[in-house]
Amino acid sequence: MNLGNVQEWAAERVKSCALLVVALFVIALAGAGGAYGDEPYARSKDYDLLHSKVALRFNVEKKQVIGDVVHTLTILCDGTPKIWFDSVGLDIHSVTVNKAAAKFETTTDKLIVALPATARAGERFEVEIKYDGKPTKGLYFILPDKDYPEKPKQIWSQGESEDTRNYLPTYDAPNDRLTTETILTVPAAWVTVSNGKLMSVTDAGRGMKTWTWKESQPSSTYLFTVVAGEFDEIKENWKGLPLTYYAPKGRGDRLQINYGRTPQMLELFNKRFGVDYPWEKYAQVMVDDFVAGGMENSSATTNTSSSLVHPKLVNEYPMGQDDLISHELAHQWFGDLVTCKDWGDVWLNEGFATFGEALWQEAHYGKDEADYQRWISAREWLAEATLFKKSIVRHDFADNSDEFDGNAYAKGGWVLYMLRHQLGDAAFYAGLKHYLEVNRGKNVVTADFAKAMEEATHQNIDDFLGQWIYGAGAPKFDVKYSYDDAKHEVALTVKQTQRREGRVGLFRVPVEVEITTASGPKLYNITVSKEEKTYTFPSGGAPLMVLFDKGGQLLEATDFHKDKREWIYQLRNATEVADRADAAASLGKISGDEEVAAALGNAGRNDKVSGVRQTAAQSLGEVGGATAQKEILEALKTQDKPWVRQAEVAALANFKGDAQVTARLDAIAREDSSYRARAAALEALGTAKTATAFDTLSATVAADSPDNFLRKAALRSFASFGDDRAVPLLKEWSAVGKPVDTRTAAIYSLARLKKDDKEITNLIVGYMNESRFPVRVSAINALGWRGDKSAIPALEAMLKSDDLSIEVVPMINRQIVRLRTGGGTKPGARANASEEASASAPQGEKPEVAEHLERLEKLVHEMNERLKAIESKLATK
Ligand SMILES: [Zn+2]
DSSP: OBOOOTTTTTTSOHHHHHHHHHHHHHHHHHTSTTOOOOOSSOOOOSEEEEEEEEEEEEETTTTEEEEEEEEEEEEOSTTEEEEEEEOOSEEEEEEEETTEEOOEEEOSSEEEEEEEEEEOTTOEEEEEEEEEEOOSSSEEEEOOOSSSTTOOOEEEEOOTTTTGGGTSOBOOSTTOOEEEEEEEEEETTOEEEESSEEEEEEEEETTEEEEEEEEEEEEOGGGOOEEEESEEEEEEEETTEEEEEEEETTOGGGHHHHHTTHHHHHHHHHHHHSSOOOSSOEEEEEETTOSSSEEOOTTEEEEEGGGSOOTTTGGGSTTTTHHHHHHHHHHTTBTTTEEESSGGGTHHHHHHHHHHHHHHIIIIIOHHHHHHHHHHHHHHHHHOHHHHTSBSSOOOOTTSOTTSSTIIIIIHHHHHHHHHHHHOHHHHHHHHHHHHHHHTTEEEOHHHHHHHHHHHHOOOOHHHHIIIIISBSOOEEEEEEEEETTTTEEEEEEEEOSOOOTTOOOOOEEEEEEEEETTEEEEEEEEEOSSEEEEEEEOSSOOSEEEESTTOOSSOEEEEOOOHHHHHHHHHHOSSHHHHHHHHHHHTTSTTOHHHHHHHHHHHHHOSSHHHHHHHHHHHHHHOHHHHHHHHHHHHHHOOOHHHHHHHHHHHGGGTTOHHHHHHHHHHHHOOSOHHHHHHHHHHHHHHTOTTHHHHHHHHHHSOOGGGHHHHHHHHHHHHHOOGGGHHHHHHHHSTTSOHHHHHHHHHHHTTSSTTOHHHHHHHHHHHTOSOHHHHHHHHHHHHHHTOGGGHHHHHHHHHOTTOOGGGHHHHHHHHHHHHTTOOOOTTOOOOTTGGGOSSOOSSOOHHHHHHHHHHHHHHHHHHHHHHHHHHHHTOO
16 A cells, blocks of 8 residues: 555655655544454464455445355354454345355454354365445545535545455455456446456446456455546457556546556566466556555555646656656565555565655666765655654554554555665565565465575575664764774774663665775775774775765764765765755855855756755755855756756745845746746745745746646645735635635645634534545645634534534544644744645644644544444444
């Protein structure tokens, strides 16, 4: 699964917003359904589910599913009197066992079926269940309504982690695998997608058709998928494998431009993984309002439709939507063919899929680009302090789904990168192939991976996994060196400074040290294992550059004490991207220095890797001063990469007092080769509160841009601009009938203006009652920011309403507490594009806010406990 931002997939880089959305997910899941958490350990089993024949019809108006499922299963234990299936919120009409009526009972989350007699191991049964239900999760109905009559109809499922049970009574845990036949009866004009091969499409009468799909290779139920609705489709064939792509009707022209590299990715993964793509077809279905970024259902991935980026915006992102596309494709091997046995080992799915992204980046965009992405991902992971103390494999997440975190994803991907680097490509890929071959069609834990790697490479990786997978954190180094001219020696002192507590210990890691003198570079390999140690190296002369962990081969944070000249030398001369990026970032901390600004300016214009230019631009913004400003303006003259232009414009925002800069920002906001640069300029104008800002922002809102890209940026910028003249415009664009993403942007800003205007508060309260999830969420959050206590009764009333989708309960509680404790926005609080539809607070909260949030989390938890109690009382059907 790829936890993309529900709202802003296209506008934000996948990785930068992933964690924010994790928080949204956690909260949504914690409050949902029977308030159960994911099971941390694999279940013991009474039966083995072999095959499910699932026939579904839909009452679209009522958002109802009508199902008839036949499970074929074998009993595993002697003396089994009854069996149970996971089933939440479904009305069970009848159950037969081997075609004879059977006794059954239901609980909040189970369907218990009595067998005709106490069964023995090996006995086979056919259990048929007829049922219906109106799922609040697991299966979603996306429909047009009077306000959005053009919206294509879509029904789609999202099973992971344990939601299939909300629309299908089944064995809903990863540690069983079954084949499926899916029979979907839908309006004749609709398209359906499910796992496996399309067997037939037949007339079902009354304007309906029945589609039959058959998956002949077993996979887990969380990978089962159902999609039906009004879609455009394109088909191609790759070496005999049918490839299909689906977009919500009307957006088919965006498929090729965003997804056209899929065959090349298949080619690459077949080669690298050493095992051919394992399924009978590969479908990618893009759906609206998807609850994740992407989901790797076996042979039929579902992705958010915001990955169908407007043709004019496609080139604004260095790798398009490839991270998402390659991630889900890599899962077809790692996750689907070989599946984690329990959620505690979910890195075996997610870490490997993240590694797949990096493989594609490297193969298609080159090593430098991939290295830069890896450098970024290390910084982002290190910035998430809560991840540091947790190990990758852990089983203490009973209350929510927080196992899908930056450890399973980013750190998991990093661990595989390090292992590959340490074992070498040949051994590593041989191990990967062996792991897939011996475990194909099976459920695995990390020990299975360790064993397979050792069998294939004869290298024991237990120590490596002990540190990186079962242990927590990463090494933090404090490094300095001195040169002894008499001895011709460099003495390098390395300290491990990570706080050693819980599962975080001292690391034992191989480190590459490179010392460059006038006569050239020399590479040394050392092993760092002590808390502090000084290493000596021969050196013909005083070093020009000393690199510790050359090229950033380790997930680590190093504080290397170097002076300005050394960093400048490194920025200009280091051969590896990570070392130049390190230098660019470090120089950003030396403010007001002209020599530093000139060096960064040079890198910003001339470094061959766009990411380093980006980092140099950011640092120029931090350094400040006349030279830095001049360098950014100069770089903008020739820079042609939109994402670097965006970084340069964002850096310019730091010089907002300067008339020349504000004029330039205004000009860029109105016209530029890059939409992202224009959006950054719009944001900067709002923050700078320039004289022309109101006119420029208003003009931008009035003009059309691809997928409202600039309009949204301008609407959001009104928040930091803080000028009440914007209220009528924000009201207009927040209104029902306007595009949903402009509405959330407008609501976000509206909440921050005319704070004492009750009419605005009431307007936002009204939006809170809409069925459209993003609008509802942005309104709830906006009320918290607005700080108007008069909204509390409305929020409380909403908690009591019958039609409340249970996901929003914790969000509402959070805002009520926020209002009671006066935790609204402060003037000039920074706008955060992802926040408007997110339940979580913006990243970078101050410590007191963090404490405040902690209290809120506790409250949410208590609320869940109460809900659980209430629901178990209600559930005695
Ligand atoms: Zn994933």
